[in-house]
Amino acid sequence: MEKKIAAPISREEAADLHIGDYVLITGTIYTARDAAHKRMQEALDRGEKLPFDLKGNVIYYMGPSPARKGRPIGSAGPTTASRMDRYTPALLDLGMGAMIGKGRRSAAVKEAIVRNGSVYFAAVGGAGALLSKRILSSEVIAYEDLGTEAIRKLEVENFPVIVVIDSQGNDLYEIVEKQID
């Protein structure tokens, strides 16, 4: 089913999304991948605040290629989400609304998704040129020294994703893999 949603996302909106839904996101989302997650975890360990309020916000696991002149961003497709698994439950418990990535998640992440009524979306891996066209603006808001791994605030319009783990804990990858067995 095709749905349109706004970001940030509320718990009620997340509850309305189900595995296999094709969703177009419009609004503000944030990027973070390996190194930014490590820094956020270190900040939390020191009792510091994160560079942005997680409440309802969508984190996109993505490190773009550099923007050519006149463009907001370069190629901008998802990276493998499982590398962020060890940091994710803590961020979900702090109110993160949803995640966009690709590939499987751990049992602990799934539990945290259900506990917090969140949702995990997959964007199409390797569609970085197409996805860059749905990004209207990009601004580095933290960890600039990390280059492509810095945290960016993105404005997106009709950004295409698929619900892979929903707020009830259903997992589309797992269903496909069970069919293999």
Next chain:
Amino acid sequence: MRTIQADVITKNIREMCIEANHFLSDDMRQVFENAVETENSVLGKQILLQLKENLKIAGEDMIPICQDTGMAVIFLKIGQDVHIEGGSLKAAVDEGVRQGYTDGYLRKSVVSDPIERINTNDNTPAVLHIEIVDGDQIEITVAPKGFGSENMSRIFMLKPADGIEGVKDAILTAVRDAGPNACPPMIVGVGIGGTFEKCALMAKHALTRNVTKGSPVPYVYALEQEMLQKINALGIGPGGLGGAVTALAVNIETYPTHIAGLPVAVNICCHVNRHVRRVI
């Protein structure tokens, strides 16, 4: 003896890095077209159409096909009658990568040390494989490799008694474990035989071969076809969300090996299987 200037190598590698990251080779485009026709799942077909559109945008607007523009893997076949002048070969190659990734707006994804992890900011160094061959030319292959699929690649040190069935199981195990993480539909490069490192290198090299032309060795060709069929029967599908197209091709290379061993390496590449070849 023929003299080739180091800066000619630099210039070619610069151009090849940019070309590889924006345009797939004709054979890759062809298997893509076939995949769109073959796929029967609705979501799978939608994903393949997005990927086709993605290729079009990449070439027209010069936006890299994938944001992971890879670590630059470079194969050089250097004729033994070639003399390189005007600087070191390694420096010339890395300078080509540096210029290509900087001038081509490609992502710098290389860190200087695997533990300290400081970005080198120019995507150097390349991973360079050199072979000395007959002749007075240099064949350059530039194959930027993304790590979503690289991370799902495997080596199996099988034993002779495992035989060809063991090889088939190893390939299927690697593909199943890779699943959605390796950005299917994938290309599967396989090395069988040699030593630990030789089979890994063959698996990598297999990815740079034309994906529409099978192995010239009859039993290897038959194995490639059988494994492509078996992998697609898994149903992993585009994006790992189910469907008939899990792999676009299986390329296998073999080499003599030891009486006690049967090494198998499976190097998985996503659908953005980039390789550009030139002879200078």
